[in-house]
Amino acid sequence: MIPPKFKQLVEQRIRGTFDDWASKGSIEETEIYRFLHNLKGTAGTIGMKAIEREADHLLGLFSDVSRRLFDYGECFDLLKGLLLELPQEGDQEQLEDSELTTSTAGSSQIGNRILVIDDDVELAAYLKAVLEERNYPVNIALSAERGLKMFYDLKPDMILLDIFLPDTNGLEVLKQIVEKSHQEHSPVIVISSEDTKTHRINAYRFGAMDFFAKPIDQELLLALIDNRFKIKQQWEQSIIVDELTGAYNRKYFNRTLRQLIMDFQRTKRVFTIAIMDLDHFKRVNDTYGHLKGDEVLRSFAEVVMELKREEDSLCRYGGEEFALLLPNTSKEQAVHVLDRIRERLSARLFEADGGPFQVTFTSGVTDIHLDNMHAEQLVEEADQALYVGKESGRNQTVIFAPQLISHNYEQMLNIVVVDDDPLIRELVVSELSQWQPNRSLEVAVKSYDNGVEFLQSDWFKEKQKYIILLDGAMPTMDGVEVLNELRVQYQERDIVIAMLTARGNQTDIIHALQHGADDYIIKPFQMTELVARVERLVHKLFK
Structure with missing residues (x-):
């Protein structure tokens, strides 16, 4: 009705x-x-x-x-x-002013947001009422210009787009948003009173998922929207879930964190982020092998998913690091959740050839407030609390506070030169030991004459940053093999790697980049060129 x-x-x-x-x-x-x-x-x-x-x-x-x-x-x-x-006119009932509104404030619900871009005020208001009754948050744009702005600002989950708009043709809008909408798996449904073959063909060729003719059949439209959101969910499930652990991946974490921040800005609903890191996980891999390490990661994820609430999101942040997003939760409440996870995990015994062993984790926690409403800042605060927990004994949860901030690891830059040519090592170490970066950093330079010695040394300190200058051709273990080990064992955000190579062959360069190198420097090189490359790597590392 x-x-x-x-x-x-x-x-x-x-x-x-x-x-x-x-x-x-x-x-x-x-x-x-x-x-x-x-x-x-x-x-x-x-x-x-x-x-x-x-x-x-x-x-x-x-x-x-x-x-x-x-x-x-x-x-x-x-x-x-x-x-x-x-x-x-005398037979009409007067409408309240509030019933005429097409407010774009939207619902506080986070998911399945629909953006309606249509200059027909009455139809847009009708669609908003119908869809929000179905629990789909709706925003309305009455022009192409406003629609484009709201598309980029709100990142809607679906777009209903009219072909005829007052300032431009809707298909022109489609051309501008189609690439981004496909990246976000946000279907575009073109709607029009002119249900012609030409309009349908153009809509599909320009990237629309569906064409829906006006007048709109409410029941049919709702069935279509429900169907498209189910397909979208299946798509996203296939690309946002970590295959090994079943937790969500980094892509999902980044998107959900942005949505939670937007929700806080509208509603002031607090949420908490916890970053959890398995203690001495590299030792597990080195002692018991990577298969046993994978078992530990899966088991940890199972424990968290058993104990978290349905609305909480567990994400594999990278390697042995996980992030837990807890909506409507203070940091003090989050600590209680993490304590239960720690208790359950400590009760698990992992069987191995050397006998059973247990695993613990350390976590850093922060919650959102008016002074930290940025994704990077929230992650950095949780990360700093995690670092303090690691440095002060592990197997604990630390709540972020400004007085916890340690500048030592943030401002420390380690440059490691791995090259079997002693002259190259001496020249590079000498030059970079005197180099002053364009930012406030303490620089430490080390060198190794082969990859095996380097990997077996105690060169890595958690939460510090590294630039590794790695020779491509070395005896026993060449540079690409060392590169592969580094990318498997360590967080990419902490390490950037430049290959030093005498090979100008394009295939060799591409091979190194495909295996995770961030840059390559062809020998012979000028020291000014080397320093310039290192400066660019510093920017990438600390961006």
């Missing part, structure tokens, strides 16, 4: 348009065409069949490209059939 207010809105719109035209005296043909075009779609959608038929008949009398001017009398004679279909 369609609420009467929507029919009253259409009736008011028709009368208001005639009043407006009467005051202007003359009306451009394209304006008349657009009025009839929108009216046909809206009237048909909300069940005003007589108005729909009359608007459809009148559309044939006008062109959407002609600039011809009609005087009001001529226009009234042609369109008066619309007024004859309306009830007498």
Whole structure:
């Protein structure tokens, strides 16, 4: 049952348009065409069949490209059939001002947000009411310009896009948003009163998922939207879940964190982020092998997913690090959750050839407030609390506080040179030991003459940053083999790697980059060139 207010809105719109035209005296043909075009779609959608038929008949009398001017009398004679279909003004109930709003404030719900881009105010308001009754948060844009801004600001999960907009054609909007919408797996449904083969072909070729004709059948549209969101969920499930652990991946973490921040900005609902790191996990891999390490990661994820709430999100942040997002939760409440996880994990024994062993984890916690409403800052705060927990004994949870901040690891840059040529090592170490970076950093330079010695040394300190200059051709273990080990064992965000190679072969360079090198420097090189490359790597490491 369609609420009467929507029919009253259409009736008011028709009368208001005639009043407006009467005051202007003359009306451009394209304006008349657009009025009839929108009216046909809206009237048909909300069940005003007589108005729909009359608007459809009148559309044939006008062109959407002609600039011809009609005087009001001529226009009234042609369109008066619309007024004859309306009830007498005295029979109408007055609508409250609040019922006329097309506010874009939106619902506080986080997921499945729909952006409607349509200049037909009545139809947009109707769609908003219908969809929000179905628990889909809806935002409305009445022009292409506003629609594009809201698309990039709100990152909606679905877009309903009219072809005819006042400032540009909807297909032009589609061209601008299609790549981003595909990246975000946000389906675009084009809607139009002109259900022509040409419009359908263009919509599909430009990247729309569906074309839906006006007048809109409410039941059919809702079924289509429900279906597309189910497909979207299946798509996303296949690309946002870590295959090894079943936790969400970094892509999901980044997107959900942004959504939670936006929700806080609107509603001031607090959420907490916890970053959890398995203690001495490298030792597990080295002692028991990577298969046993994988078992530990899966088991840890199982424990967390058993104990977290349904609305909480567990994400594999990288390697042995996991992040837990807890909506509507203070940092003190999060600590209780983490303590239960720690207790459950400590009760698990992992069987190995050397006998059973246990695993612990350390976590850093922070919650959102008005001074840290940025994803990078929230992650950094949780990360700093985690670092303090690691440095002060592990197997604990630390809540972030400003006085915990340690600048030592943030400001320490380690440069490691791995090259079997002693002259190259001496020159590079000498040059970089005297180098002053373009930011406040303490620089330490070390060197190794082969990859095996380097990997077996105690070179890595957690939470410090590293630039590794790695020779491509070395005896026993070449540079690409060392590179592979580094990328498996350590976080990419902490280490950048540049290959030093005498090979100018493009295939060798591509091979190194594909295996995780961040840059390559061809020997022989000038020291000024080396320093410039290192400066760029510093920017990447600390961005």
